[in-house]
Amino acid sequence: MKIIQISDLHITPADHLLFGSDPLRRLQQCVQHINRHHADADLCVLTGDLTHAGHPLAYERLHAGLQDLIPPVRLMMGNHDNRAAFRRVFAQERTELSDFVQYAETVQDWRLIYLDTLQDGFTNGYLCELRLSWLQNELARHSGPVMIFSHHPFPNLQYPAMDWLRLSNASQILPMLKAHPAPLHLFAGHVHRCASGIWNGLPFVTVSGTNHQHELDLAHEGAATSTFEPASYAVILPNAEGLTVHFQPFDYLELRFPYTGDLGQLRCM
Ligand SMILES: [Fe+2]
Numbered sequence: 001m002k003i004i005q006i007s008d009l010h011i012t013p014a015d016h017l018l019f020g021s022d023p024l025r026r027l028q029q030c031v032q033h034i035n036r037h038h039a040d041a042d043l044c045v046l047t048g049d050l051t052h053a054g055h056p057l058a059y060e061r062l063h064a065g066l067q068d069l070i071p072p073v074r075l076m077m078g079n080h081d082n083r084a085a086f087r088r089v090f091a092q093e094r095t096e097l098s099d100f101v102q103y104a105e106t107v108q109d110w111r112l113i114y115l116d117t118l119q120d121g122f123t124n125g126y127l128c129e130l131r132l133s134w135l136q137n138e139l140a141r142h143s144g145p146v147m148i149f150s151h152h153p154f155p156n157l158q159y160p161a162m163d164w165l166r167l168s169n170a171s172q173i174l175p176m177l178k179a180h181p182a183p184l185h186l187f188a189g190h191v192h193r194c195a196s197g198i199w200n201g202l203p204f205v206t207v208s209g210t211n212h213q214h215e216l217d218l219a220h221e222g223a224a225t226s227t228f229e230p231a232s233y234a235v236i237l238p239n240a241e242g243l244t245v246h247f248q249p250f251d252y253l254e255l256r257f258p259y260t261g262d263l264g265q266l267r268c269m
Pocket of ligand 1: 008010049078192
């Protein structure tokens, strides 16, 4: 089983650059890399901020940009998205709550839960009572291992520039997650950086954006500073022993060399 996570595409309408870059071109590089190396993935999950300003023309460009991606795609909402504009282009996308883009599915032994943490008009995320009760019911119905995908991270990442904009009622939801009887992994975007760790006993991962990143200035408070540090996607590999996440850059000179080293010094005990 292999799941790819891409995040924070920030696609713009044609001729609208973002920080001097065309986010669609960056996405195309990502798609080509995934097709070359991970065409066998079961799914490719896009954890929100699909567009930069929720413009219908940006969703149309996104739709075109995803046509070549080989693995099946799952699309999620971020704070830069607009559900109505999204629905006009992606009318067939699944949801189990009509006013949101939120649902779940089973892939092999894992339950994959896609949360809609968009709170219209706000940058931070929020799960209202309707979305929360759906999540509670979903966790109660499936006692096996779970991956929860959300745009906004649940954890405080010890990163002040983005922590104030995370999922604002995460602590309210924590007991529900902790009560789950099987492994539960959290995957998010929003922070435009790759990070991993443990939040109150729950493992989490965040992945960078495909277009731009946020500078890792741990003393900076207020809005983050954007950069063009290398972009990555995550390759999530569950197996019988647990789960591994690899972070894969996709915008680099793809030269490869045999690793020989000094074989006389290599020993396997
Ligand atoms: Fe973003």
